[in-house]
Amino acid sequence: MTERPTMIDLFAGCGGMTQGFVQEGFVPVKAVEWDLAAAATYAANFGEDHMHWGDIAQWPTEDIPEVDLVIGGPPCQGFSNLGSKDVNDPRNKLWKEYLRVVAAARPRIFVLENVQRFMRSSEFQLLLDEADHGMISEYTLTYGVLLAADYGVAQRRPRTIVIGSRIGEIPLPGPTHAKDGVGGLRPWETVRSRIEGLAVKPKTTSLPQTRSTFFGESMPGPFKSSALHFGRQPRELSLARYDHVPPGGGRFDVPDHLLPRCWREKKTGTTDVMGRMQWDAPSLTIRTEFFKPEKGQYLHPQWEADKPQRRVNRVITHLEAARLQDFPDDFVWCGSKTEIAKQIGNAVPVGLAAAVARQVARHLVEIPNAA
Missing domain, CATH: 3.40.50.150 (Vaccinia Virus protein VP39)
Structure with a gap:
């Protein structure tokens, strides 16, 4: 043409x-x-x-x-x-x-x-x-x-x-x-090929305060992809649960005394929730609530059985999810944290x-x- x-x-x-x-x-x-x-x-x-x-x-x-x-x-x-x-x-x-x-x-x-x-x-x-x-x-x-x-x-x-x-x-x-x-x-490409090298401890838990106007409406952003590498502040109970989950594992690896009642009583199904990714395999589907470990296999893949100090007990960041969706790093984003997560997961x-x-x-x- x-x-x-x-x-x-x-x-x-x-x-x-x-x-x-x-x-x-x-x-x-x-x-x-x-x-x-x-x-x-x-x-x-x-x-x-x-x-x-x-x-x-x-x-x-x-x-x-x-x-x-x-x-x-x-x-x-x-x-x-x-x-x-x-x-x-x-x-x-x-x-x-x-x-x-x-x-x-x-x-x-x-x-x-x-x-x-x-x-x-x-x-x-x-x-x-x-x-x-x-x-x-x-x-x-x-x-x-x-x-x-x-x-x-x-x-x-x-x-x-x-x-x-x-x-x-x-x-x-x-x-x-x-x-x-x-x-x-x-x-197959792997999780490692997309997110290895990013900081395992994000420096912030929030987006910048930037705002712009689109279609006559004020909107948060646009944010560079690097701004999406923010963390969360999980409870101590959540951190204790994460610490028991090895790569490829999930809620069945968490001791009963740390599980919510609904999971203790449900011994089958939903096998990928509270799951941890594996470095040398593709991720499972990145959905819109990837920032909630109870929704799928979204824990960071770094975990070593004999070196607890090297475990990364957090969910993937928005930037890591965007990379697993193959978005280039020069892509920019608008919206709240939840709105951007929805955009990433729906893409x-x-x-x-x-x-x-x-x-x-x-x-x-x-x-x-x-x-």
């Missing part, structure tokens, strides 16, 4: 998916996000002029530009293992707004991402019906579940990826990495987005003049 391909990012969040596509040469000309803090982070990194902050349903069809590509991940709470799994959850209908934009923008390709469970939902079947005889019948779909670790991300995070194309079928990208490097692929891992972007770009180059 003689010009860089243009794209729209829907349900853009803080811009994790956009970051991956921008790294591969795509130019965002429009983005939509209803959450103010996430929209501000996106604007601080990619520009405020093309961000539509608000409800996608309120974006007039006549204002939607034609582009080469539409990307986005409609909210997934209704499909998620952690969600209500309610087929009538109104958030599960937002993919229809995504299709409205596709129909108006007439991209040659669109990419839709969602949680792993999406492919087993009734809404996914409706999506297939729309491709068969509905709003996107011009498009050939390929879809599947991709594991972020298979594409160079130091995180075992599965995501459903759907590629729709009206310039010929586009297969999903093949993996570039594998556990232990089997099959001639590169070994598509940048490396996974970039792998899909490379696959899409290859086909745009091969067929540059498709109408």
Whole structure:
């Protein structure tokens, strides 16, 4: 192509998916996000002029530009293992707004991402019906579940990826990495490769007092990524619990007398909570509450059985979580600590987005003049 391909990012969040596509040469000309803090982070990194902050349903069809590509991940709470799994959850209908934009923008390709469970939902079947005889019948779909670790991300995070194309079928990208490097692929990236060398004792527990205005609203930030390396102040009881958890371990390693009653009485399930990461393996999924060890495997990986003084008994910092999501260190952030954590956890891992972007770009180059 003689010009860089243009794209729209829907349900853009803080811009994790956009970051991956921008790294591969795509130019965002429009983005939509209803959450103010996430929209501000996106604007601080990619520009405020093309961000539509608000409800996608309120974006007039006549204002939607034609582009080469539409990307986005409609909210997934209704499909998620952690969600209500309610087929009538109104958030599960937002993919229809995504299709409205596709129909108006007439991209040659669109990419839709969602949680792993999406492919087993009734809404996914409706999506297939729309491709068969509905709003996107011009498009050939390929879809599947991709594991972020298979594409160079130091995180075992599965995501459903759907590629729709009206310039010929586009297969999903093949993996570039594998556990232990089997099959001639590169070994999985590890927690060590992302966070080793960062201070094990953060110097602060707070963000700077910086504020800026986005969309006419005052907002904390933007903050450099280095400002996200702040700690917390856990209770002595929490520290005692952390101290018993080895790498790869979790709540079952904590003595009963230190456990809350709910965990003492629940001997099965939720195996990763109060878990400790492992230096030489990818992390598990970074969720929106990664700063709470009771929510998953979020304790810092440094722990030695015979050297208690070398144990790092804290959860990962926001910076460490952002690195495990593959955000570059020159990315900047807006919002409160909780809002930024939500942005990090909700984002598509940048490396996974970039792998899909490379696959899409290859086909745009091969067929540059498709109408």
